[in-house]
Amino acid sequence: MQENKSTPGGLILRGITLSYIALLIVLPIIAISCKAFDGGMARLWQEITLPQALFSLKITLILALIIAIVNVITGTATAWVLVRCDFPLKREINAIIDLPFAIPTIVTGIMLVALYGPRSLIGAFMQNTFNLEIIYNSPGILIALLFVTFPFVVRSVQPVLEEMEKEIEEAAMTLGASPAQIFRKVILPTLVPSIITGAALSFSRALGEFGSVVIVAGNIPFKTQVAAVYVYGEIESSNVPGATGVSFILLACSFAVLLLLNFIQYWNRQHEER
Amino acid sequence: MKRGDKILMVLVLGWISVLVLLPLSGIVREVWTNGLSSLAEILRQPTALRAFMLTFWLTLGSVVLNTIFGTMLSFILVRHSFRGKVFLEGIIDLPFAVSPVIAGFMFIILFGPRGWIGSWFDAQNIKIIYAFPGMLLATLFVTFPFVVREVVPVLREYGIDQEEAAYVLGASRWQTFWKVTLPSIKWGMIYGITLTIARAIGEFGAVIVVSGGIINKTQTATLLIHHKFMDFDFTGACAAAMVLAAVSFIILIAMQYIFSKRKV
Numbered sequence: 001m002q003e004n005k006s007t008p009g010g011l012i013l014r015g016i017t018l019s020y021i022a023l024l025i026v027l028p029i030i031a032i033s034c035k036a037f038d039g040g041m042a043r044l045w046q047e048i049t050l051p052q053a054l055f056s057l058k059i060t061l062i063l064a065l066i067i068a069i070v071n072v073i074t075g076t077a078t079a080w081v082l083v084r085c086d087f088p089l090k091r092e093i094n095a096i097i098d099l100p101f102a103i104p105t106i107v108t109g110i111m112l113v114a115l116y117g118p119r120s121l122i123g124a125f126m127q128n129t130f131n132l133e134i135i136y137n138s139p140g141i142l143i144a145l146l147f148v149t150f151p152f153v154v155r156s157v158q159p160v161l162e163e164m165e166k167e168i169e170e171a172a173m174t175l176g177a178s179p180a181q182i183f184r185k186v187i188l189p190t191l192v193p194s195i196i197t198g199a200a201l202s203f204s205r206a207l208g209e210f211g212s213v214v215i216v217a218g219n220i221p222f223k224t225q226v227a228a229v230y231v232y233g234e235i236e237s238s239n240v241p242g243a244t245g246v247s248f249i250l251l252a253c254s255f256a257v258l259l260l261l262n263f264i265q266y267w268n269r270q271h272e273e274r
Numbered sequence: 275m276k277r278g279d280k281i282l283m284v285l286v287l288g289w290i291s292v293l294v295l296l297p298l299s300g301i302v303r304e305v306w307t308n309g310l311s312s313l314a315e316i317l318r319q320p321t322a323l324r325a326f327m328l329t330f331w332l333t334l335g336s337v338v339l340n341t342i343f344g345t346m347l348s349f350i351l352v353r354h355s356f357r358g359k360v361f362l363e364g365i366i367d368l369p370f371a372v373s374p375v376i377a378g379f380m381f382i383i384l385f386g387p388r389g390w391i392g393s394w395f396d397a398q399n400i401k402i403i404y405a406f407p408g409m410l411l412a413t414l415f416v417t418f419p420f421v422v423r424e425v426v427p428v429l430r431e432y433g434i435d436q437e438e439a440a441y442v443l444g445a446s447r448w449q450t451f452w453k454v455t456l457p458s459i460k461w462g463m464i465y466g467i468t469l470t471i472a473r474a475i476g477e478f479g480a481v482i483v484v485s486g487g488i489i490n491k492t493q494t495a496t497l498l499i500h501h502k503f504m505d506f507d508f509t510g511a512c513a514a515a516m517v518l519a520a521v522s523f524i525i526l527i528a529m530q531y532i533f534s535k536r537k538v
Binding site: 254 | 278279283285287289294296299301303304349350364365367369370371374375376380381382383384389411414415418469472476477478482496499503508515518519530
């Protein structure tokens with residue numbers, strides 16, 4: 001497969017493409033990392049341990065973790081139903097799963113305010129009966145994040161379920177395994193890598209989500225200010241060190257997740273070859 | 275169908291309805307109660323039209339550049355072998371892991387008037403940040419992985435047998451690419467482009483950071499919605515959001531069609 005690897009044409013092609021990636025992706029990431037350590041470790045530490053910064057990081061991590069867990073359950077269940085059950089309008093519903101990816105995040109935010117905002121039917125009802133604010137409060141952020149991350153687990157588990165051979169399950173059934181046993185011991189182990197992949201993608205997306213959250217959450221320090229919104233605020237007020245500090249921590253978390261994903265893919269490939 | 279499956283099905287369909295479909299109804303109702311005139315009005319405002327046009331140009335720029343470079347990169351990844359290739363493969367997905375706000379911020383650090391590269395451009399009196407080039411860079415960054423991710427697997431699966439056959443029959447490199455390679459990766463490429471379009475139209479975080487939000491100049495469609503929302507013009511925000519939602523609906527339908535084509 002290694003044709004034209006060192007012909008002049010091949011080298012030029014490689015040179016141009018690699019420069020493009022260097023300028024567009026590598027250089028910006030190097031720049032922000034250097035900027036983070038501009039004032040030394042002590043300065044970086046000082047910026048991220050500011051109470052407001054620390055709170056935003058904490059609430060972001062907690063929310064992302066909740067999102068990942070909920071998506072594991074709902075996403076796997078959805079993939080299961082889409083593959084194993086028959087119902088009317090199945091194709092249309094399957095298509096709708098991708099809607100959160102197709103719709104701009106800011107539109108998601110507006111939609112949720114229209115539906116759950118203080119002036120809406122549901123919003124007013126919740127406010128009056130349970131004294132619960134949804135918008136400009138953490139439930140609103142949760143709903144927004146659930147919406148934008150919904151497809152991840154579904155779309156990573158679904159193809160694996162489709163490929164799975166029913167014979168193995170039938171064999172387990174003839175051998176007297178109960179449905180619960182079959183699910184736990186036969187189906188789940190095959191699904192685990194794809195479930196983790198989907199969960200990691202939702203986690204990573206929830207960490208960085210901005211458009212929908214900034215509309216739904218408002219920007220209330222110590223209440224709804226998630227990390228991305230905090231960074232945005234610091235950029236707007238030209239506090240570069242403050243924005244860099246929190247950005248750096250968020251980037252580090254996302255890259256750790258990405259590394260985990262690459263490792264799973266690598267492990268999977270090794271596993272399949274055996 | 276087993277009883278357990280039936281219960282699960284009802285739960286899942288309920289979840290999808292509440293989580294995904296219900297919000298759609300919210301925005302439709304909002305526009306409906308204000309009358310379709312609000313929709314017509316938004317399409318007549320010069321500011322709104324400029325914002326939609328700017329989004330169009332940014333999307334076009336991203337599609338053209340990222341399709342060309344994305345396809346080139348796919349070729350290199352599948353056909354060439356060189357040191358650091360594994361590293362390169364790892365880099366492709368990075369833009370997906372970076373929060374849009376941080377993506378925009380990175381370009382300010384690099385291309386801002388006092389940035390590493392930006393200071394040179396500033397001396398030449400060329401504005402990158404708070405202007406079109408910066409917004410294009412930010413959009414290019416967030417949409418870069420789509421084409422690569424779709425073309426690489428197709429290219430890998432397809433192999434080089436047919437290309438070799440074309441060479442043997444006397445076709446030039448260029449002819450082989452246009453007549454043999456391109457048709458075979460076409461649907462993967464188109465699917466990647468569709469995803470690029472959807473993301474470029476909807477990008478908000480990265481663009482708002484580098485745009486400076488200058489009305490009529492650096493305001494895209496998503497920034498317009500944000501601006502109207504912050505200005506307490508919720509009806510206007512909903513109308514503009516409805517227009518974008520309609521566009522993404524069309525994209526979604528196109529995605530379904532292309533996806534089924536690609537599988538063949």
